[in-house]
Amino acid sequence: MKVTVLFFGPYADAMHDSSVTLDMPQQDTCTAGQVKAQLAERHPKLRGMLKSALIAVNHQAVPPDQPVHENDELAVIGLVSGG
């Protein structure tokens, strides 16, 4: 299955892009934690920054065991700096 993950702020800066599409080894469903692990494995420059990050699925921060489907909107949420 393929999932697209959105990046903002320092994550987008590190990736030089605002999104990436991952080809996940799972067929129909994976988890938010597996997506985060794939990001860290395929993009080593994100590894340190991902430690404190959450994955949002369809605009809601979710726990690592949250199921993810192909058409879900995923985003990396971390290192925020509002205010």
Added chain:
Amino acid sequence: MSIEAAILDGPLQPAPSWQVDGAGALLCFEGMVRPVEAGEPITGLSYETYDPMAERELERLAREAVERFALLAVKVEHSRGFVPSFACSFRLRIASSHRKEALAAMDWFIDRMKQAVPIWKRPIPVEQSQETAR
């Protein structure tokens, strides 16, 4: 109980007066853009928001604050896009029966916002804005 949360383009305009029935305390915190970031002069900050999650998270925090501190009302606004130095980019207003819960809620809300709400700021150095203007 009244809750309002909004992400607005550009600097926040001055707040109109606010009246809440039964409130003995009305608090207003305004976050202003400083002209210096990490020792370097800046013309302002550019705020990137993940919409609509950012507004939903502000509203969720406001609701949680009302329940946790028994508040009467919360209004929160945050800027999106460029906000020049000395302008307001964040405003949190809290109404409660007494001052203690409002003061505690103010600190609590801002701490959590800085951990959880998907908003990122980028300083715009003076040099960069001069190049853009050319």
